[in-house]
Amino acid sequence: MHISFSPQLRNDALTISKSGDVLTINGKVFDFSVVGEGDDLPEVAIVESDFVEGITTRVDGRLHITLRLPYSRGGHVEAPPPLIDPSDGVLALPSLDEELPHAD
Amino acid sequence: MPIDLSLLVTAEDKAAAARTRIEAAVNAERQRRIEAGKVIDGVHVTGRDEDARNLTNLALAAQMRISGGDTTTLTTYRDGNNVDHALTPPQMLALWQQSSAYVSDLYAASWAMKAMEPMPEDVTADELWPAVSGE
Numbered sequence: 001m002h003i004s005f006s007p008q009l010r011n012d013a014l015t016i017s018k019s020g021d022v023l024t025i026n027g028k029v030f031d032f033s034v035v036g037e038g039d040d041l042p043e044v045a046i047v048e049s050d051f052v053e054g055i056t057t058r059v060d061g062r063l064h065i066t067l068r069l070p071y072s073r074g075g076h077v078e079a080p081p082p083l084i085d086p087s088d089g090v091l092a093l094p095s096l097d098e099e100l101p102h103a104d
Numbered sequence: 105m106p107i108d109l110s111l112l113v114t115a116e117d118k119a120a121a122a123r124t125r126i127e128a129a130v131n132a133e134r135q136r137r138i139e140a141g142k143v144i145d146g147v148h149v150t151g152r153d154e155d156a157r158n159l160t161n162l163a164l165a166a167q168m169r170i171s172g173g174d175t176t177t178l179t180t181y182r183d184g185n186n187v188d189h190a191l192t193p194p195q196m197l198a199l200w201q202q203s204s205a206y207v208s209d210l211y212a213a214s215w216a217m218k219a220m221e222p223m224p225e226d227v228t229a230d231e232l233w234p235a236v237s238g239e
Contacts, residue, residue: 028106029106030106030107031107032107034107034109034112035112036114036115037115038114038115038118039112039113039114039115040112040113040118041107041111041112041113042111042113044108044111045107045108045109045110045111045112046106046107046108047105047106047107047108048106049106
C-alpha cells in the first residue's frame with residue numbers, strides 16, 4: 001500500500017488502522033480490496049469519510065491512496081512523505097502541528 | 105456501505121472507453137480524408153457529399169456516352185484546386201472509379217485500425233492510410 005498525504009487545515013483528527021487492504025479511518029471500515037489492478041475509485045465513491053482525496057487505484061498490485069492529513073497551525077505546510085507498505089495495525093501518521101523551529 | 109461500488113471505474117471500463125474514443129477518432133479522420141480527397145492523374149478529386157454526387161452524375165453521363173459510342177466529347181471537371189480539366193467520357197469514368205476505390209481503401213484502412221490490438225495512439229498518421237497522391 002502506498003499512502004500519500006495531502007495537508008488540510010481542519011479542526012478534526014485522523015486515526016487509521018490497517019489490515020491488509022482494509023483501512024479503518026476514524027472508526028469507519030473501508031475495504032479497498034474491491035479496487036482491482038488498474039481500477040479507479042473516485043473520491044465521491046467514499047461516502048462515509050471525507051479524508052480520502054482524489055482517485056484510489058492499484059498499480060502493480062499495490063493500492064495507491066491519498067489521505068487528507070489535518071493540521072491546525074498557521075503557515076505553509078509541506079506534504080509529508082508517503083507511507084509505503086506500512087505494517088498492519090494502527091498507523092503512525094506524521095504530525096503537521098509540531099512547533100516550527102525558531103530562526104533566532 | 106462506506107464505498108459506493110457503482111462508482112468504481114474498472115480497468116475494463118477504462119479500456120473500453122479508450123477504445124470508443126479511438127474508434128471515434130478513426131471515423132473522424134476517415135471522414136476528413138474522404139472530404140480532402142486525392143490527386144488522381146493530376147486531378148484533385150475532393151469528397152464532400154456534393155462533390156461525390158457531382159462526380160457520380162458526371163460518371164453516369166460518361167457511361168451513357170460510352171454506351172452510345174461517344175468516347176471523345178469533352179466535359180469540364182473543376183477540381184478541388186479550382187482547376188478545370190477537359191475530360192473524355194472514358195477519362196471521367198476512370199476518375200470516378202479511382203475516386204470510389206480510394207474511398208473504399210480509406211474504409212478498409214479504418215477497419216484494419218479498429219481491429220488492431222492495441223489500437224494506434226495517433227490515428228492521423230499518414231502511414232496508416234492510403235496515399236493521398238499518386239498515379
